[in-house]
Amino acid sequence: MLTRRIKTIVAATLMSFSSLTMSGQDLLARQAPVDKRVKAVDSVALYRLIQQEQFDSPAGDLYEEWENKYAHRATELPDSFRIDLRDFCMPTTNRVLTSNFGARWGRQHKGLDVKVYIGDTIRAAFSGKVRIVNYERRGYGKYVVIRHYNGLETIYGHMSKHLVKENEEVRAGDPIGLGGNTGRSTGSHLHFETRLCGVALNPALMFDFRNQDVVNDYYMFHRDSYEQESVIANRLRGVGGELYANSDEQSEDERINTPAITAKSSYGSARFHKVKRGETLSAIARKRGTSIDALCKLNRITKRTKLMPGQILKYN
16 A cells, blocks of 8 residues: 555656656747747847947947037047948039149148039938038038048038038938038039048048049048048049149139139030129120020029129030
8 A cells, every 4th residue: 555655656756757847848949939039129129229329429439429519620540440432422413623622722621622503402422410500601601510320521511501400310312401602612612521530531532523423432541641642632533633634733713713714524514604793694695605595504593593793603
């Protein structure tokens, strides 16, 4: 009797252990897909966190802070840095450069001047976040500063109108403003800057306005050689390069005020007239040997458009 009871207890215990083992296996089997789902949730959460950090402060590994006060403030440059240029849009479809990056009028010109007309659409060069939308009477005029995910900051100056707000996310190609002649400007144009850690880099190192493209998929910045590279870039892609026959030291005022201002390109030639105070479309048409209708069509204006002193008009 006792022996039978012992056998019964042993058998029950073994069955209990067996049952627990099976239950544990079932639990592990059921837990496996749960673990996968948890990992997936963790990945999504991490991705969202990274996205939020990028939005809060694009290129945060290069810049210590995000502020909307200063257009640029130079910080320590890395010895080298690879800038991804693949996600790009040319800020304007115009191909004519009027002033180079570098020495000009006894001071440093920190960007490229591109011929645009009042009202032309200006677009974000890369995706990023708008850091500053402001007006500077003695400098940039109406301008926008965008910090991009590739580490660059771009500045767009002398615009007639802002189309974005501070802290707004933009994609490459989004309209950010309209071409103009505000601030310290002698004629309608886009002043375009590219900066890394607040230090101005020659846009011609990366952008080829004549061919409406970037120079390469990447630009490898080297702190000890970018200034020499800038000189070469001006000769290849700036005023005085293949696009123009004129000297690369000629300023915008000098070019606009010459009797025959010709910009040579693969599309033939274009000639420009700088509007003087009191001039009318009919007077300009007579002076340049063309018609009012032709001037309106070339410059996308109407006969009722009010001309502004310093405005640049194409007349052939």
